[in-house]
Amino acid sequence: MTFSESVDLAVNGTLMRGLELNPNLLNVGATFVRETTTAPIYRLWSIGDRHPAMLRVTTGGRAIALEIWSVPVTGVCQILQQEPPGLSIGKVILADDAVVLGVLGEPFLCEHQLEITEWGGWRVYTQAIALPQDI
Template identity: 50%
Template structure:
């Protein structure tokens, strides 16, 4: 039997029944300005994660990052994995900024949970910050306040 054209993503360990694994790489992370949205949704921090080295990252007006997967020229990006209750998952996704969406994110362990990514049009003219390795390092470097 031939392999399916779109194989099922590798399961993510540590995500409880009734929850969705969600990788976040910006303001929704612990200690960041929008972290309270995750708390309000009943999301539970699972662990720090790193993407496979296939992503590039931009600062969107220093308000939030945007991450896009590339076939070449990418890097590993630091992020966090959460378990979000299925009943509140739509709330988290709907509150994201314009251009941000949810798609599969390939992690360095080979798993591919859902995660926050950005549409390419939204990064046009924005500062690429891939070399910082993640949003947390970038905001620390720039001294951008992240009051939650």
């Protein structure tokens, strides 16, 4: 068994490129790898329109857009400590069946929040709500 100096991390919200918490990745030396989606077994909630929370489910799931980042192992803990309460690191199954570490929400966090699974991702949702509404 060999020790890797970095680990792939799937992010689905404000850690993504150009968003509010992306500097948390950059500050630990993480590098962007690629855009992809999860396997269609996740649902997504907007937590007060501040950040999303993604949960793995047994029914009603969909593929959720995310980014994969290569993160130095020593930086993973620092990133997690800077995440909003109720978010954690767990295993995420990607569309190609690869399993990577990723940011997930705890179920309590999603209670009484707006489900945004139909949008397929945080970036699409936030762009959609920023659009002017037809009157």
